[in-house]
Amino acid sequence: MASHGIARSAGSGVRSEAARRIELQQIETYKDLVGLVNTKVAERQYTVEVLALTTKLLTENPEYYTIWNHRRRILQKLLSDTAPDEPKFTSDQFIEQLITDDLQLTYKLLRGFPKCYWIWNHRNWILRNGEALLDAPTSRKLWLGELQLVSKMLQADNRNFHAWGYRRFVVAELQRLTQADEVPPEGPSLTESEFEYTTKMVNTNLSNFSAWHNRSKLIPRLLDERKADDTARRKLFDDELSLVCSAINTDPFDQSIWYYHQFLMSTLSPDCPRQSQIVLSHSNQDRGSYYEHEMEYIRDILEDETDCKWIYEALLTIACSYLEVSVGTNPFTTSDMHDWLEALQRLDPLRKGRWDDWRRSLNL
Amino acid sequence: MSLVSGPGRGGVAAGLPQELSLYMDKHVSYIQSLDRRKDEREYWLTEHLRLSGLYWGLTALHLLGHPDALPRSQVIEFVLSCLHENGGFGAAPGHDSHMLYTVSGVQILATLDAFDELEARVQGGRLKIGQLVDIAGLQDAETGTFAGDEWGERDTRFLYGAFNALSLLGLLHLINVDKAVGHIQSCANFDGGYGTSPGAESHSGQVFTCLAALTIAGRLDLVDQDKLGAWLSERQLKNGGLNGRPEKKEDVCYSWWVFSSLAMLNKQHWIDGDKLANFILQCQDPQMGGFSDRPGDMVDVFHTCFGLAGLSLLKFPGLIEVDAVYCMPRAVTKRCLSK
């Protein structure tokens, strides 16, 4: 219904009578199954058998959100009344089995429907509910498994925003569990390993803005966690700048990289919120020298790439930031700024109105 | 009553005329035909979207200047058959209530000027719908954001849904608007955009929902308008279409979310409108009617609605004016919001 990327010619022209009969038969079978599930749930038959019927229906149609709700109604019942006379061991096993079954089902469905909100949502629900019933090590094991699942999903589509969102959620859950633990787990913290993960992702593909974005969110936390002093913070900032600058040099036409560069530059601003800051103690002198250094580097690239609009936009943006902190003599002239705007207007006519507005606001 | 089913059939991708025109009559009959496809499996597999499908189809017809192309009383009948005791709407009779369909239900009733009929059929109906959002506790008291239903999935889409439906019903006072606005701010990123939740990547769909909610709340002053405008303008690709995030493909539905966001910021001129119109027109099926996500793909009613809404916002001749915040005819939102 909201179809994406399906060629129009793929739509059948006229069905043969035989094909039509088969389709009508399929419709009847499907409607029977829907009717059966709805009836059983209305009768509150919250049993393992009805659970299996919802599995069958959801496998055919994972977008049918009401059936996911039915499934949760059944699971709530099954999870809450594991027979009191049974030995605890058996009921624990039963609970774990129910949870892992749902993890397997949703994993299978996500492979086919990686952008279906309802499946991601159900996975989240089953884990959160399972956590209340399982012992801490088992819960942790399950949540850790989620990181591997998400990595697989991101291998298939490295921009899937459901998967990135879920990844951040899983990390937050695991960190919450760690805080509750008496003995902290060994090895590097999750913030560290997540930071490493984004390094790996951007090294595989510089155009992966989702990974750059996550990196921008991890860095301030990473530094706080490391209790980094000013020197360490400056070192990391400089490392990030040189990483992104060499990426710009590799492909100055890739906007993902420029956005990350913009992010780093934005942390220099006095208006940068604390939770996004990298270096906490920039003076205007510092800012000025960073702006100057970046301009110099970008102007060098300009010599080989005169037709890349991102270069001109970056130069102009940095020039504006420079003027805001205004220290010493500008490393550029008004006529430079004028030329950069001219270039933007020439190279990027789609956004003509934006360049016109910019020219007016800068009085160029 | 269903308009959700099916991509259109046939349609030759090649051979579009150089001068692109809008095939208005074809689109009207395409939408009318959607309810007659009960012999297709797709019709049944999309039942969970029916009420939204009806909203997309009805809105498209109104923008095309054919508000009566669907029988009004039958539409109202169907909408009310999806209303639950808790004040929420499900996608179809027998489907659970959810914010997404509650918004569609309210939007349809508003478009048809049918709040009086709602009251006549369900005593205190408007307040009841409003209270789904309030009493059922869909707003998170701590963070101000909204869940889609009792099962708790949270997302800025649902926050916008609550603002949309409650403002049309004249019941915005039922929720904590300031808290919700604070939550939107916590979803803002360095590029001026917004994500699904704090920490999430900027995404055009979420930019639309956050910006529209802030517009309804009268708080556009909180937006970094130049930065966000710049990010939105970079969504336009050489072929004129707009994408949802950096380095993604163009799409008619994202074209609407991005362009309507630019309109809320008064920056429509930051992209090339003629090229965008051309891109949307290329996504029509000239034979059978309807719009697809990209030229040559299958059409559906979702992209048909957003394609026409985009053209309307571009002031394409012959179309009725659309409201960028609500994706409904401007005359309808004017009527509802002035009450």
Ligand SMILES: [Zn+2]
């Ligand atoms: Zn689309």
